[in-house]
Amino acid sequence: MSGDRGMGETGAARDRVGVDVRQVSLPADHPLAKLSLGAAAVGAVALVAAWALGGPRFYSSYLTAYLFFLTLALGGLVFVLLQFVTRAGWSVAVRRLAEHAMGTLPLFLVLFVPVLLGLGKLYSWAAPLAEAAEAGGEHGALTGSKAFWLQPGFFVARAAVYLVLWSALGWWLRRESIGQDRRPDPGVTRKLQIASAPGLVIFGVTVTLASFDWVMSLDPHWYSTIFGVYVFSGAVVGILALVVLLAVALERRRGPLAGIVTPEHYHDLGKLLFGFVVFWAYIGFSQFMLIWYGNLPEETVWYRHRFEDGWYPVSVAVAVGCFVVPFFFLLGRDVKRHRLTLSAAAIWLLVFHYVDIYWLVMPSALVAGPTPGFSPHWLDLLTLVAVGGLFAGALGRLMVGSALIPVADPRLAESLSFENM
Amino acid sequence: MTEARGAVERTPSWDGDRPAVWGALAEFDTPGALLHAAAEVRESGYERFDAHSPFPVHGIERAMRLKRSPVPWFVLVLGLGGAAAGMLLQWWVSTDAYPLVISGKPFFSWPAFVPIMFECGVLGGALGAVFGFLAMARLPRHHHPLFESSRFERMGDDAFFLSIEASDSMFDRQRTPALLSDLGARHVELVELIEPIEPIEPIEPEGAPAERDAAPQGGAA
Numbered sequence: 184m185s186g187d188r189g190m191g192e193t194g195a196a197r198d199r200v201g202v203d204v205r206q207v208s209l210p211a212d213h214p215l216a217k218l219s220l221g222a223a224a225v226g227a228v229a230l231v232a233a234w235a236l237g238g239p240r241f242y243s244s245y246l247t248a249y250l251f252f253l254t255l256a257l258g259g260l261v262f263v264l265l266q267f268v269t270r271a272g273w274s275v276a277v278r279r280l281a282e283h284a285m286g287t288l289p290l291f292l293v294l295f296v297p298v299l300l301g302l303g304k305l306y307s308w309a310a311p312l313a314e315a316a317e318a319g320g321e322h323g324a325l326t327g328s329k330a331f332w333l334q335p336g337f338f339v340a341r342a343a344v345y346l347v348l349w350s351a352l353g354w355w356l357r358r359e360s361i362g363q364d365r366r367p368d369p370g371v372t373r374k375l376q377i378a379s380a381p382g383l384v385i386f387g388v389t390v391t392l393a394s395f396d397w398v399m400s401l402d403p404h405w406y407s408t409i410f411g412v413y414v415f416s417g418a419v420v421g422i423l424a425l426v427v428l429l430a431v432a433l434e435r436r437r438g439p440l441a442g443i444v445t446p447e448h449y450h451d452l453g454k455l456l457f458g459f460v461v462f463w464a465y466i467g468f469s470q471f472m473l474i475w476y477g478n479l480p481e482e483t484v485w486y487r488h489r490f491e492d493g494w495y496p497v498s499v500a501v502a503v504g505c506f507v508v509p510f511f512f513l514l515g516r517d518v519k520r521h522r523l524t525l526s527a528a529a530i531w532l533l534v535f536h537y538v539d540i541y542w543l544v545m546p547s548a549l550v551a552g553p554t555p556g557f558s559p560h561w562l563d564l565l566t567l568v569a570v571g572g573l574f575a576g577a578l579g580r581l582m583v584g585s586a587l588i589p590v591a592d593p594r595l596a597e598s599l600s601f602e603n604m
Numbered sequence: 605m606t607e608a609r610g611a612v613e614r615t616p617s618w619d620g621d622r623p624a625v626w627g628a629l630a631e632f633d634t635p636g637a638l639l640h641a642a643a644e645v646r647e648s649g650y651e652r653f654d655a656h657s658p659f660p661v662h663g664i665e666r667a668m669r670l671k672r673s674p675v676p677w678f679v680l681v682l683g684l685g686g687a688a689a690g691m692l693l694q695w696w697v698s699t700d701a702y703p704l705v706i707s708g709k710p711f712f713s714w715p716a717f718v719p720i721m722f723e724c725g726v727l728g729g730a731l732g733a734v735f736g737f738l739a740m741a742r743l744p745r746h747h748h749p750l751f752e753s754s755r756f757e758r759m760g761d762d763a764f765f766l767s768i769e770a771s772d773s774m775f776d777r778q779r780t781p782a783l784l785s786d787l788g789a790r791h792v793e794l795v796e797l798i799e800p801i802e803p804i805e806p807i808e809p810e811g812a813p814a815e816r817d818a819a820p821q822g823g824a825a
Contacts, residue, residue, distance in 0.1 A: 472715050478707065514680070516672075602662045 207439050207590065209582045215432060219579020226572020233565040234297070240562050242301030243548035248566040249298065250398065251421075251540045252574040253291045254414065258422025259284030260353045261386055261415070267372075267379035273451050275598035276443050279588050280429045281422060282360055285353035287577040292346040294570060298397070299339060307551060308333040308403045325403055333400055341396060345389045352382055357581075360589055367591035390415055401547035405485045409470045414543075416463040420505075421536045423456045424529035431522045431529075439587055446520040447601050453519025456528065460513065464506035488546040492556030501542050504535035537567070624797035626749035627652075627769040628780045629756065630789035635661045638764035641787040643667040645766065648783060652772035656756070656765040678736025679729045686728020690721040753795050767795070 209216055233241055259281040266274045266281075302309045308325055325333060356375060363371040391411025399410050407413075430448065434440040474482045489498045509532055518524040541563070549555050589595060632638045635657060642655050646669050655664055694717040698704065703711045738744065750756050750767060759765055766789070768780055781792045 468718060472718065475715050476707075478709075516676075 207443060207587045208585070209433070209439055209579075209587060211583050213439075213583075216579050216583045219575045219582075222572040222579070223576020224572070226569050226574075226576060229565050229572060230569035233562055233569055237562045237565075239304050239552065240560055241566070242297070242305045243545060244560060244562040244566040245297050245301070245570070246305060246397070246548070247537075247541050247544045247563065248570040249291070249294055250544065251537050251567070252570050254418035254536070254540065255421045255425050255574070256284055256287045256291060256353070257349065257386075257390060258418035258420075258425070259286075260288065260349060260356075261383070261390075261419060262422050262426070263356055264379045264382045264386060267376045268383060270376060270594075272594045272597040273448065273601045275592050275594045276440075276588055276601075277426055277430055277448055277452065278592075279360070279586065280426045280433075282357045282589075283578055283581045284422060284425060286357045286581045287574055288346075288353040289350040290573060290577045292350050294573065295342060295346060299342075302335055302338070305548060306333070306338075306400055306403070308400060309335045309338070329403065333403060338396060341392065345393045348385055348389055352385065356382070360592075361585045363589060363591045364586050365591075369593040372593055387411075387415075390418075398543050398547075401544065402485055402488070402550075404481055405547075407470050407474070407482075407485070409466055413463070413466045413470060416459060416466050417505075417536055417539055419459045420456065420463055420532055423452055423459060424532045424536070427452050427456070427525055427529040428533075431526045433587060435522060443588060443599060445601075447603050448598075449522060449525050450516070450520045450603050451601075453513060453525050453528070456525075456532065457510070457513040457519070460506060460509045460532070464502075464510070467502075467506075485547070488550050489542065492546075494542075494546050494557045497538070497542050497557055501535065501539050505532070505539055509535075625770045625777065626752075626795045626797040627767050627771075627775070628784060629750060629753055629793050629795050630766045630781075630784035630787070631755055631758075631791040632764040632766065632788065633790055635659075635764055637788050638766060639664055639667050641766050641784070641789065644787050645768065645783070649774050650768055650772050650780075651774075652769040654767050654769075656750075656759045656767065658760055658762065658764075661764075673740065675733060675736040675740055678732035678739075680732075682732030682736075683725050683729030686731075687721050687725030689728070690724025691717055693724075694720060749795055749797055752798055753793060755791060755793070770797075 233245070237244070262281040263278060263285055265271075266278050298305065303311060308329075324330070331337075356378075359371055359375055394411045394414040398414065399406065427449065430440060430444045430452070432438070434444045471486065474486060488494065509528055512531075513519060513528055518528070545557075549558070592598075630641065632641060638655055638657060639661055642653075642664060645653055646667065653668070655661070655668060657664075691714075695712055698713075698717075699711045705711075706713070706716075709716070755763070756765060766784065768775060768784070774780070777794065781794065784792045
């Protein structure tokens with residue numbers, strides 16, 4: 184009898200591979216684990232080299248690389264919070280990957296130090312008065328509440344609050360979830376669900392303010408209230424792409440997640456990826472259109488910096504690469520269900536997420552400097568390798584230490600047998 | 605004998621003296637049994653059959669080897685068409701039909717037109733989804749031969765049905781119900797066609813119809 188086909192297919196697939204879900208972990212001698220160790224070493228060397236060799240350009244390059252990987256870790260945090268708040272069943276099989284990504288948040292607490300050291304070089308409002316007058320000729324001094332908000336001391340205190348809150352929240356959520364692996368207790372899931380609701384509020388406020396502080400204040404007179412949402416939407420695209428790539432890397436060729444992560448999970452990750460690609464475009468265009476329509480000089484200046492001096496092609500590349508191409512590519516169902524096509528989309532989106540961050544930071548950071556135009560620099564690449572290597576090292580270390588799926592989550596069985604309609 | 609021209613495919617198995625039959629209807633106890641039966645029926649070569657359940661049964665499309673729905677293509681084409689039409693309308697209105705200078709911007713200020721283009725695209729896509737689905741499902745339709753079966757009413761409640769249409773080339777008044785009972789159906793019946801789908805040539809009647817064979821009930825093998 185060939186009965187029960189379909190209904191028990193995922194279960195059957197699991198039996199075929201012979202996976203014991205109680206021991207799904209990354210062996211320390213797995214190529215990925217070794218790779219992450221190597222990446223950490225390379226990253227540390229690259230960071231020292233970039234620091235030693237880089238001039239003033241180091242800080243803007245570093246800030247770009249830092250924000251790129253920080254948004255991945257923050258994306259992990261909000262992804263996990265959302266899964267708990269919505270009591271999602273489908274995502275349990277891939278949730279731990281995002282939990283590991285958010286577990287790297289304390290690393291970014293440490294990696295913020297170079298930004299502090301370069302405060303006066305990165306942000307014109309933090310520069311010594313003489314330099315600021317020279318550099319910010321067209322701006323003039325800050326007044327009123329902006330002058331109050333953008334003071335170095337207050338800035339550092341706020342940054343410490345954001346980073347400590349994120350690190351603590353991410354670390355605690357991950358620790359509780361991993362603790363559940365050893366002491367199976369549905370109460371843990373319940374507790375994390377309850378904690379995730381205020382967690383999301385904390386996330387929303389701090390991410391908005393951090394993107395105002397760290398990115399928007401590069402152009403201190405400019406403001407856009409939607410800016411935090413823009414950074415958030417890019418972060419979610421980033422983490423979804425990263426989770427897809429991690430899942431594919433760990434699932435293919437009978438990896439530890441073989442038979443656990445199925446095309447059904449890829450399909451849903453792909454749908455969310457598609458959704459957030461559209462959401463990102465919606466937010467980005469909303470910001471652009473209102474400023475374009477209002478046509479007020481203090482608002483349009485931000486786009487002027489991105490339409491001139493060689494930045495225009497980059498602006499077009501951001502719109503096409505982050506939205507137009509992935510929108511049409513990810514429309515189809517089969518594209519989302521096959522690991523090859525979905526991981527191609529994920530790699531593409533990660534590359535353009537970096538271009539997006541670069542486009543947010545660089546035009547404003549460089550505008551007052553000697554090379555205001557679009558001028559790619561070897562330090563951009565070196566700092567990317569530096570922060571990326573350290574991020575990959577931390578991620579690998581977290582992944583080797585504990586299970587790759589929440590083995591005692593009450594919804595794990597639901598997730599393993601999950602099927603799209 | 606009585607092959608109506610052109611309508612052979614849709615002509616129910618009319619045995620001359622027996623009532624026209626729309627098809628066979630089998631009732632199963634569980635979604636699992638329905639899934640199994642659907643796979644086996646498809647395996648046996650039937651193509652014109654359907655599964656009926658109070659709720660979606662996972663894997664049933666695979667078991668029945670259903671082709672992918674063409675509805676997404678309606679959505680894509682009408683969505684893109686709606687977006688294009690929205691943009692074209694605004695372009696025509698603001699450059700040709702009624703050009704107005706608005707805050708000193710060019711007549712064709714496309715960024716201002718994007719929200720309406722987007723909404724028209726959504727409208728087109730939604731209409732494509734609704735009407736594409738209705739067309740593919742051949743709805744609206746006020747009656748279906750299966751409604752003649754009183755047991756079929758429980759389809760919306762707690763029973764799982766599989767129906768095989770008589771227009772399937774494999775259909776046989778004896779063998780088809782027998783197959784369904786072998787597959788574990790709790791109840792099998794032949795659903796009569798009260799009103800033929802297409803008018804059939806009036807070939808009858810001379811004299812009174814012969815006694816009708818009782819429709820096979822519950823496994824007539």
